[in-house]
Amino acid sequence: MPTIKFSLNDEYYSKLEASAENNGMTMQDYIRYKLFDLNTIFTVEEAVRRVQNGDYKHKTFSLPDLYGDSWTLERGMAGVFGKNFFNYISEHNELGIRAHGFDKKIRREIYSYEGTN
Numbered sequence: 001m002p003t004i005k006f007s008l009n010d011e012y013y014s015k016l017e018a019s020a021e022n023n024g025m026t027m028q029d030y031i032r033y034k035l036f037d038l039n040t041i042f043t044v045e046e047a048v049r050r051v052q053n054g055d056y057k058h059k060t061f062s063l064p065d066l067y068g069d070s071w072t073l074e075r076g077m078a079g080v081f082g083k084n085f086f087n088y089i090s091e092h093n094e095l096g097i098r099a100h101g102f103d104k105k106i107r108r109e110i111y112s113y114e115g116t117n
Contacts, residue, residue, distance in 0.1 A: 016030070016031075025043050025045070026043065026044060026084050028080070028084075029042075029043055041067070041070065042067075042073055042077075042081050044081075044084050044085050044088045047063060047066055047081075047085050048088070048089075048095060048097065050066040050067070051066060051095075051097055051111075051113050052095075052113075052116070054066065056112075056113040057113050057114070057115055058112070058113070058114065059112065059113070060100065060110050060111065060112050061110070061111055061112070061113075062103075062106070062108035062109060062110055062111065063078070063081065063082055063085060063108070063109070063111075064078075064108065082108075082109055086099055086109060089111070094116060095116060096113055096114045096115045096116050097111055097112070097113050097114075098111060098112050098113075098114065099111055100112060
């Protein structure tokens with residue numbers, strides 16, 4: 001998968017960051033959305049919503065469990081999404097979602113949901 005890099009000054013970076021947050025997306029998803037009119041269900045905010053509205057309280061799960069048959073991410077994109085989700089929940093303990101480690105057998109991070117604080 002090709003990687004594209006570009007530089008922004010502080011002002012444009014702040015605008016991009018704010019626009020992405022206001023739309024409930026990571027910057028990467030927001031750029032894809034704006035450039036290609038591509039809206040995706042694979043956002044951190046959507047995953048958190050699925051945890052909170054689903055039957056996951058006091059259970060373990062992985063990200064593909066949240067999406068069921070809708071899980072269509074290829075390996076590289078799934079890794080990026082997983083890393084973004086992990087980082088987000090690590091910074092937002094108030095969500096009640098905890099990482100329990102990487103399961104080498106199924107090659108996925110395992111999480112649990114204890115409810116919001």
